[in-house]
Amino acid sequence: MNDASRAQILKRLHAATQQQPVDTPEMADLPVELLTPPQKIETLKAHMEAVRTEVHVVAARDWTKLLKKILKKRDLKTLLYAPGTPVGSEVQKAWAEEPERLPELVSYKDNIENFKEQLFDIDAAVTSTVGGIAETGAVILWPDEKEPRLMSLVPPIHIAILQAAKIYTTFSEAIQAEDWAQKMPTNVVLISGPSKTADIELTLAFGVHGPKELIVLILKDE
Amino acid sequence: MSNDTGPNFQQNVSRALNDKQLRKNFKFAMGNFILKRKQIFSDESKTEQLRQVGNAIKRRVLSQLPQLLEELEEKCTRNGIQVHWAETTIEANQQVLRIMNAHQATRLVKGKSMVSEEMGLNEFLQQNKIEVVETDLGEFIIQLNDEKPSHIIVPAIHKNKQQIAEIFHQKLADTPYTEKVEELNAIARRILRQKFFNAQVGLSGVNFAVAETGTLCLVENEGNGRMSTTVPPVHIAVMGLEKVVEKLADIPPMLRLLTGSATGQLITTYVNMITSARKPGEKDGPKEVHLIILDNGRSEILADPQLRQTLQCIRCGTCLNHCPVYTRIGGHAYGFVYPGPIGKILNPQIEGLKKAGELATASSLCEACAEVCPVKIPIPQLLRRLRNESYASGSIATVKDGGYKKNVIETIGWKGWEMMNTHPHINAIGNKIMSRLGAKIPKIGPLKQWTRYRTAPKFAPKSLHQLVDEEGIQDE
Ligand code: SF4
Numbered sequence: 001m002n003d004a005s006r007a008q009i010l011k012r013l014h015a016a017t018q019q020q021p022v023d024t025p026e027m028a029d030l031p032v033e034l035l036t037p038p039q040k041i042e043t044l045k046a047h048m049e050a051v052r053t054e055v056h057v058v059a060a061r062d063w064t065k066l067l068k069k070i071l072k073k074r075d076l077k078t079l080l081y082a083p084g085t086p087v088g089s090e091v092q093k094a095w096a097e098e099p100e101r102l103p104e105l106v107s108y109k110d111n112i113e114n115f116k117e118q119l120f121d122i123d124a125a126v127t128s129t130v131g132g133i134a135e136t137g138a139v140i141l142w143p144d145e146k147e148p149r150l151m152s153l154v155p156p157i158h159i160a161i162l163q164a165a166k167i168y169t170t171f172s173e174a175i176q177a178e179d180w181a182q183k184m185p186t187n188v189v190l191i192s193g194p195s196k197t198a199d200i201e202l203t204l205a206f207g208v209h210g211p212k213e214l215i216v217l218i219l220k221d222e
Numbered sequence: 223m224s225n226d227t228g229p230n231f232q233q234n235v236s237r238a239l240n241d242k243q244l245r246k247n248f249k250f251a252m253g254n255f256i257l258k259r260k261q262i263f264s265d266e267s268k269t270e271q272l273r274q275v276g277n278a279i280k281r282r283v284l285s286q287l288p289q290l291l292e293e294l295e296e297k298c299t300r301n302g303i304q305v306h307w308a309e310t311t312i313e314a315n316q317q318v319l320r321i322m323n324a325h326q327a328t329r330l331v332k333g334k335s336m337v338s339e340e341m342g343l344n345e346f347l348q349q350n351k352i353e354v355v356e357t358d359l360g361e362f363i364i365q366l367n368d369e370k371p372s373h374i375i376v377p378a379i380h381k382n383k384q385q386i387a388e389i390f391h392q393k394l395a396d397t398p399y400t401e402k403v404e405e406l407n408a409i410a411r412r413i414l415r416q417k418f419f420n421a422q423v424g425l426s427g428v429n430f431a432v433a434e435t436g437t438l439c440l441v442e443n444e445g446n447g448r449m450s451t452t453v454p455p456v457h458i459a460v461m462g463l464e465k466v467v468e469k470l471a472d473i474p475p476m477l478r479l480l481t482g483s484a485t486g487q488l489i490t491t492y493v494n495m496i497t498s499a500r501k502p503g504e505k506d507g508p509k510e511v512h513l514i515i516l517d518n519g520r521s522e523i524l525a526d527p528q529l530r531q532t533l534q535c536i537r538c539g540t541c542l543n544h545c546p547v548y549t550r551i552g553g554h555a556y557g558f559v560y561p562g563p564i565g566k567i568l569n570p571q572i573e574g575l576k577k578a579g580e581l582a583t584a585s586s587l588c589e590a591c592a593e594v595c596p597v598k599i600p601i602p603q604l605l606r607r608l609r610n611e612s613y614a615s616g617s618i619a620t621v622k623d624g625g626y627k628k629n630v631i632e633t634i635g636w637k638g639w640e641m642m643n644t645h646p647h648i649n650a651i652g653n654k655i656m657s658r659l660g661a662k663i664p665k666i667g668p669l670k671q672w673t674r675y676r677t678a679p680k681f682a683p684k685s686l687h688q689l690v691d692e693e694g695i696q697d698e
Contacts, residue, residue: 005517006307009463012521013288020527022285027278030271030475047488112453112506120419136478136489148505149452153445171474181470184435186501187452190493195445197407198485199360199376201247201383202254205407208359209414210445210492 032170040134040167041218047137051193052206053214057164060219064094067126067159070215071103079103080125080155082147087128087161108148119150124157131166131174132218138192139216140174142185149187158211160191164220229557231580238551244380248552251379255543258486259594276479277598279472280534283464287524287533290433290466291515297436301498303511311341314516318343318425318458319350321512325456327352327422331414333440333447334358335427336374336537337460337516339559340572343425355417357446359410366393372553374560375484375539380552414446424450424508428461429536430476431513434469436497438513441481443491451496457508459496463515464533476536479596483538519572519622526620528607532567534597539564541591541601547584556581563591567604574622575612582608653685 035043045055058066071079079102082088088107095105106122108115127147129139139160143149152158168174171190175181180188195210206212238244263269283290295305308314322330330352332338344354344365356365360378364371367389371377378386383401390409391399397409426447430439438459440447451457467476481487500507524530542548542562553561558569558578566585569578582605591601613632614625642652660681665673684692 005309005313008309009307009515009517009521010288010292012517013291013463013524016521016525016530017285017287020525022281022527022530024282024285025274025278027275027282028271030275051491108505110505113455115505116419116453120415133489138489138493145503145505148507149448150506153448153452171477172471175470175474181435184437184470184495184497186496186498186504186507188495188497189448190489191491192489193491195443196491197359197444199358199363199378200381200386200403200406202251202376202379203383203403205403208407208411208444208446209357209418209449 035134035169041164043134044132044137044167053193053216055216057218060221063217063219064090072101076103076123078106078122080106080122080151083107084146085128119154122155125151125155126159127151129160129162131168132162133171134167135170138190141189143187153210156211157213159215162216162218164218234555234557235551238555244552247380247382248549252543252549262482262486273596273598275475276596280597283467284530284533290468293433294431294466298513301436303513306514308514308516311518314341314514315343315346317514321458322352322423329353329421330423330425331355331357331417331421331450333426333450334361335460337427337462357414357450362410373542374537418449418453421454423456424454425458426451428459428465431461431466432470433466438496440494441490448492448494452507455508456510458512460514463517463520480536480538483540483596523571531599534599535564538596540594544590544594563601567601570608571621576623576626579612657681657683
């Protein structure tokens with residue numbers, strides 16, 4: 001049944017485009033003004049804050065200190081992290097130095113089928129990002145084996161670590177610079193803020209299904 | 223929807239116009255959307271450039287639609303996404319059911335998808351003993367109340383918070399009445415988290431499918447779409463076949479146009495790009511991903527060089543927001559899945575003119591929709607065309623039920639009109655008769671209809687021709 005449908009549909013489409021070709025207009029390139037590195041940080045920060053993301057710009061060597069401060073203020077029990085990633089390793093090191101009053105580190109130890117119950121109970125997660133987009137204000141995540149997809153979605157607080165040097169002016173620039181078309185992973189997500197809805201009388205409410213809080217640390221090399 | 227004639231549009235319209243609450247809800251919401259869109263697209267010339275790019279991208283898609291769909295299929299298959307083709311909504315529904323059955327699955331969570339509405343998927347699955355849960359907050363609300371979306375972006379916009387509070391209180395066990403949006407939101411979060419946790423299959427729509435890489439792009443603010451496509455072990459995506467784009471580089475401008483037009487956002491909270499099922503070593507994500515490509519009349523729309531522009535639509539909903547008719551009658555009055563301007567051109571082509579052709583008449587042709595449409599669909603032109611198609615006035619009439627309104631008396635009438643206006647002598651005689659007797663024509667039949675809301679024109683005692691002659695002006 002399926003193959004027959006496929007053949008029928010394609011046959012009609014081919015006939016339609018052959019009998020009456022669609023005229024295609026020339027496509028102009030959209031002008032872009034590339035931003036300087038400080039402008040990129042500023043623009044991304046402003047856009048993300050406007051949609052209620054907490055953004056901190058911090059010296060690269062101090063970021064775990066800031067992370068601890070942020071977490072202590074919130075009094076959380078568990079923090080999901082990804083061992084084996086640069087971000088995960090630094091978290092581990094920082095926690096080893098001073099474990100008290102910090103949330104317990106939890107790793108995504110098993111497949112979702114066996115980890116689901118625990119995952120839905122975790123308070124916060126820290127993940128890396130592969131970049132940011134200044135023009136629209138968003139971080140880019142490429143989840144992988146070490147850093148699974150649901151880390152940035154299920155826990156109520158998501159902390160994303162962004163290297164300042166990896167902020168692009170536009171989404172198009174990011175796609176080109178990193179040659180995405182050649183190596184799309186299982187999943188890419190752009191995230192601009194905490195989960196939100198305006199479905200009731202257009203009143204904004206946060207944390208409807210995903211994280212209630214998104215915290216972005218922008219790491220600057222001094 | 224198997225009957226030939228559609229819902230009673232006139233009656234629906236009168237009912238909607240008399241519902242003060244409904245009109246207030248829509249007026250408020252649409253005003254708000256218009257404002258937010260304006261803020262994001264404040265630079266007119268840049269917006270125009272962007273819309274031109276959007277139009278060009280979609281036209282390029284249409285020019286090679288079959289090739290792109292074949293490429294999409296090939297790339298998806300290579301990435302482990304299973305592709306299915308459906309000619310009709312019945313077939314698409316059955317494909318969903320077959321996948322569910324293969325997994326002995328009885329629980330489905332859904333992200334927002336207008337195509338699934340077009341399929342009537344919920345009713346179909348429920349008849350087959352499958353629990354279907356809408357997880358977008360707006361969809362969840364109307365599902366509880368057994369209603370249809372009244373807007374393609376904000377489906378529950380016709381309800382105010384008192385009404386929603388009442389629905390939650392009535393339909394959800396142990397839920398006290400509360401009008402606080404934060405609390406209503408928290409109730410939905412609690413219930414739906416459980417549903418995501420337990421679901422065996424997740425279903426979603428598709429905003430853009432990239433042929434070059436086999437990537438399905440979904441935009442959303444809530445996170446329910448990501449939940450539905452990541453937590454359950456199986457993901458089924460359904461798309462109309464016009465949703466394909468050529469390359470990844472097309473996504474950024476299309477995304478800007480979509481989010482800016484739909485909700486006045488620079489970007490949504492999430493842009494979710496899915497290129498494959500869970501790979502070995504990966505710990506989450508569905509192990510199986512299916513893509514159902516639905517035709518349901520679209521391939522026939524492509525055959526018409528003018529009407530095919532309908533297929534450029536990215537379902538942003540901004541033509542609804544800017545439509546003076548939609549704003550006053552709301553989405554339900556149209557009686558079809560797609561309301562507003564896009565519905566007026568799409569439903570008649572999918573469902574046939576006999577059933578849905580009347581929709582094309584519900585427009586003052588004010589052009590507001592065409593001015594804001596991010597892909598520059600000339601909706602009013604297409605409306606006029608569909609009106610003509612109903613009478614099949616000399617066209618190639620590819621539209622379903624084309625010419626169904628054609629009637630002998632009218633045809634003769636228009637022939638006479640044509641003759642009068644091409645033969646000066648007959649014209650002169652006709653004018654004379656009308657200036658004497660025109661006012662005395664009895665208001666019956668179509669004239670009665672026509673003069674219900676309009677004053678009948680008064681025929682001048684002398685025709686323009688005569689006046690000009692008398693003034694001594696030379697006729698060119
Ligand atoms: S017709 Fe244009 S404005 Fe209306 S929903 Fe489609 S893309 Fe948006």
